[in-house]
Amino acid sequence: MSDLVVVWGGQPHPIKLGDGEHSVGRASDNAVQIPATRVSKRHAMIRIQGDQLFVRDLGSTNGTEVNGQRVGGEEMEVPEGGTVSFAGALLRRSGTASTAMHSIVTSDEVSARLRYNIREGYSAAARDRILEVSSELFELLASGEDAGEIETAACRFVSQCVAADRVVLLAGRGEATTDVEIRGRWTRKGDDSAPLQLSSTLVGQVMRERESVLVANPLEDPRYTEQKSIMALNLRSAMAVPLFDNERVRGILYVDTADPRVQYGKDDLQVLTATANAVAVKLRNLTLESEMRTAALIQRAMLPSVLDAPPGFEFEAYQVMCREVGGDLYHCVHRPDGTVLLALGDVSGKGTPAALAMSAATVLIGLLAEIGGDLKALAQHLHRQLYRAFVSERFITLFVGELDGSTGRLRYVNAGHEPPWLVRDDGSRETLDSTGMAMAMVEDLFCDVAEVTLRPGDLLAVFTDGITEATADGTSFLGLEPVKEILGAHHRDTLPRIREKIVSAVSDYLKGEPASDDVTLMLLRRSPTA
Secondary structure, three states: OEEEEEEEOOEEEEEEEOOEEEEEEOOOOOOEEOOOOOOOOOOEEEEEEOOEEEEEEOOOOOOEEEOOEEEOOOOEEOOOOOOEEEOOEEEEEOOOHHHHHOOEEOOOOOOEEEEEOHHHOOOHHHHHHHHHOHHHHHHHHHOOOOHHHHHHHHHHHHHHHOOOOEEEEEEEOOOOOOOEEEEEEEEOOOOOOOOEEOOHHHHHHHHHHOOEEEEOOHHHOHHHOOOHHHHOOOOOEEEEEEEEOOOOEEEEEEEEEOOOOOOOOHHHHHHHHHHHHHHHHHHHHHHHHHHHOOHHHHHHHHOOOOOOOOOOEEEEEEEEOOOOOOOEEEEEEEOOOOOEEEEEEEEOOOHHHHHHHHHHHHHHHHHHHHOOOOHHHHHHHHHHHHHHHOOOOOOEEEEEEEEEOOOOEEEEEEEOOOOOEEEOOOOOEEEOOOOEOOEOOOOOOOEOOEEEEOOOOOEEEEEOHHHHOOOOOOOOOOOOHHHHHHHHHHOOOOHHHHHHHHHHHHHHHHOOOOOOOOEEEEEEEEOOOO
């Protein structure tokens, strides 16, 4: 007989099977029944021969894998200590460390003592701590590791940010919001055997409501006095935060400690939340890469799908790459103080190297914008991180503006970028010239913050040099004049119409030839009645 453990719904289910073939599936007449929605009625067949374990797929909808490798209709041997996944339901031999690691206590007794939502913003202390570790976080986000390595590296990184005995990354699977499995972990003592004390209620709260929670001390709760498996952990403090990738919650990042000298507070919860958000975005990008196998789609996914304008304003953005991937970026982030940060930039070079730099810069801009702080300090901190990360010949021209929707005031840093054009409601035009040099070019960034007020009816156009330097032969260029003429003659048209005019001017000039550079345009207008 072989002792096996099947894990689904966050709980282990031990089974004993003798030599021979055994069917696996959702239907009740299977030797191994797994009542999970993603598992097919007749999913797979396992065969036991002494100490050996074999598996083959029976044409299931969501597939069977051995240690991440897809299994077909031919038998595959499961190596010692290996894991079989039936559409996310896991099977292992009983007694292995990895099986114990997937033991999750899901009693509804565990409660939350403190809750936090990222929309509340960050405290000054939490913001300072995030900035202190931002270099290491940037290295993690910019690495070329796969998802499994990133998940484990993220747990190690968290252990450096907060005092912890254990850090665990759990990924959601299936349709149930409480259905999670462990993907990465770090333990101070290297002991993976202790179960996690997560309640299904708490998991659902984190996954559904995107709330970070600080778990009550179980040693102070008389309800746990009879639960020896939990009391043996001697836990003093624990936190669970959502892995929110700006589109959906991918899972949970969990931290706990048995050290009586450590009691987590709200600053710890905020630091962990910011880290989880950045890691989730990175994991989303890796998921897109594996699913779509195209870097162009990854880049488009990183750009904001909706430009959420403050009341009284309207946004429009457009981008097309001259190759599958490129180095242009734009971003729009609502900041904790109510302002909106706008960014549009151009990484030097083309192709994959520029695209990787663009992706890392986009994530970092979003993170720095969300934790708050002065615009100049944000620009300088962004420059330092990019300077350390970019190769010597890589730099980025960048326009970053901070818009106060209530007043129309736009504070901005123009780091060597093509000057944006501001067209007033009466048709007069002015430029927002450079306030400093390009970022990541030299070690110290010299830049100032300038300011302009957008009055009702004013139009701002920010663009990359892929428009003004559009060329078909490499010797003659479109130039700025056609753009100025369009903005002057059509500044009261709808933003989509203005965008169409500018893009058509580039296309007509190229006369069917491919663009030599990425074309990116952002339009912002204050409503005439504002």
